[in-house]
Amino acid sequence: MKDKKDMNKTTIVATSVFVMTILTTNIFQLGRSIAQSNQIDLSGSWDKGVYSHFTFNDEGCTAGYSGEVKTSEKSQINITQTGNKLIFATIENTYKSNDRSGSFKLQRSGSVTGNKVQIEMKGITDLGGTVTLTYTGNVSNNGNTIKGKRVCKYSEGSATGEDDFTWQKVSICGNSVLNGSQNLTNAQNNAIKVVNKFRLNKKPGKWQIAREDVSKRLEKLVKYPCLVDQGQLNACGPAAFLYIWFKRDPEEAVRYATMLFDNGTSAVGGIAIRPRKELVEYNGEKKNPAAADWMMMSALRDSENRFIKFRGERDSENIISFIMDKISGITSPSEMKRWLEATGLYKNVVDKTGYRSNIKDSWETQNLDDAKSLLTSTSNRDVIILIDSVMLGHGLMPFPSHYIVLTSSINEEEDKVKFNYWTWGDQPSEWNDLKEKFLANYYGAIIAEK
Template identity: 30%
Template sequence: MATIAHSVGKWGKNHHADVMLVQTLLNLHIGGDIRLHKWLKPFSFSGRINGSSDADPTVTAIIIIQREILGITKPDGRVDPGGRTLKYLEGTSGAWGPGRPTPTASAPVIDPAQQIVNDFAVKTDAGAFKWLDRSTIASGLRARLNNPYLINQGQSGLCPSAAVVFQIARTKPEAYAQAVTDLFDTGKAKIGKWSLAPCQDLKDHRVPASIAEADWIIMASIRDSENWFIDYESETDRGGAWGNEVAAWMKKAGFTDIKEDWNYFFSKDVGNLVMARHWCAANYQVALLIDADMIDGKLKTLISKPNHWVVLDSKSFVILSKQDPVSFPVFTWGKRITIPRNGTLNLGDFLDMYYGYIACKY
């Protein structure tokens, strides 16, 4: 079968014909190897690649295959001629699985969400947002469909929007892609029964430097559409949300069986955290309300307060006595972060800065 002449991927030579073959083989494996379905979906391709970025869909797919399938502890995100990753992709390493045919290069079935982005990307009209660029939105959206953990509110106060958008992107990718592209094209969108219609001032506002365009367009539109106290037009305006607002967003977006137990005045006990873990184990999406200082292992102070929403990203973690250390992963700030990411935090100190959860079924 045809093979590559030069390296493809992170810092590869990335010649067009080689990239096309690797992208084709990647899509065949993503579609055919059930082990990959947890992390990857088929993606559109054209023989082009951003070889300097881990967020490029091709590089992301290579890294995940190297780490999760081939067991490479430090994946380099590159496919080299004659290398182990290429042998897997060509079906000559044994990793393709017993009785599985060696894949041949053929057109993959395009994922419906990625097809929405493809159709959006070829349009040439100006969008409804003055300072946003179609190709930048398309590139960012493709990357987030392949890896929702890239969704990032930056230095803004949009953590409630980020938590909800992340849950939509990983459970309802077509609805997520349609909402982002519709916002750009028409200035409004619907997710389930949730209507987003940001004001003209927001559409005329420049994107804050710390937020990617693909994230800003939907997060700020959510906050602006829902916030009748003040328009969200910059990083400094009110971007937070009350728990009842977050629960209402989830319901309107099509999530069901909302479970909530939170407040803004008193921290919660271990029973509340146990229930949050229970709902996550039952395949609910679970958002936690915390004081963000706990992420860095800081302890409660006189000014500690509930100021940050994160998404629980573990179905099983150990809860012992209040003197024992606590450690589990959450989604926030564009990545999977372990609480605490610095130092140690015992359960009692965690509970002092934990204010409850909202869970929903998809």
């Protein structure tokens, strides 16, 4: 049996690891958010329009191809933006002409700086050479069109092919943005009516942010819930909850926000949300996250805290304040479960995260069979999974540090695991990596059954 001194040492080490994990995860997020706050957001589905194919052979790459070309992506391309980095899925092209046929995969990456976009697509063909397509273009002021030049090079020859390209954004979160049109549900239309009524109210709100900014943002979140963004806040729990709430019941989510702005207090179902006066009076006019997101998430988080206040500070130069805000921003699985239950949307909410009361083994990773059963084609549920952010390429130490929302089933393919998820105000993204990496960083889920 350990004596008291050994137990104190264990507690100090565990606490140090915990604080360092939170700090490293959030320092990465701080950098990501600062970069993203100054960028056009290109996340969404884009129509590539009508374009010619290239011919590649031992002479190089030339414009025009008389044969048949098929691609696994068809006419649209999906972009996920993280900071200034553009992320794409790998696609497979097959071609057939009179003289030959074959297939090859294209790995794609890109970046955006201001309104300048550069994208590179590269793949090794069945002939053994490498074909590279480079797209260089400009984004329109409304962020819905990319126009520019496309250049093709093939490693086995010197000829270079070139043509123009135009991409048109067609959807965000699966909803159309073409010609500004979008088919809204009755629930979304009712939510927008609440926003419009709120917008016409001329009385000053309790928060130090502009009513019109909040109105515009709420209308956008009603239409595109995937844009809910924690930004520089350690608020992945409130962000995941709000993303689901805006998707499932946008009218009640908007009422929560508008009541909070007007009164300084609000409610999630039967849970009273009463943030501290210091938070309500804090200047929330910052770029990232948006003022409305910041207000909704910060109030929810601060209202739950009994001992450590959540300041909602995004740019604190005081290291102590910075650390305390990261610690006070942590959302427990039981809190997440309680918020989901309070919405009244679910008949049952189950916490199946790997939390254990034993201090020595406070958290345990979960098994793959359990994960594969979380979301199926016949299930009517929302699932939030708890992970170590190392799974997404962030953080340095093993600890459950981030909530993400599952948007597809989790599938096992030989030595890999594949699924789609939502986080950080982006389009749902694909995770496709080694089974070992998944199992080392997966800590279970909160399942809300309709």
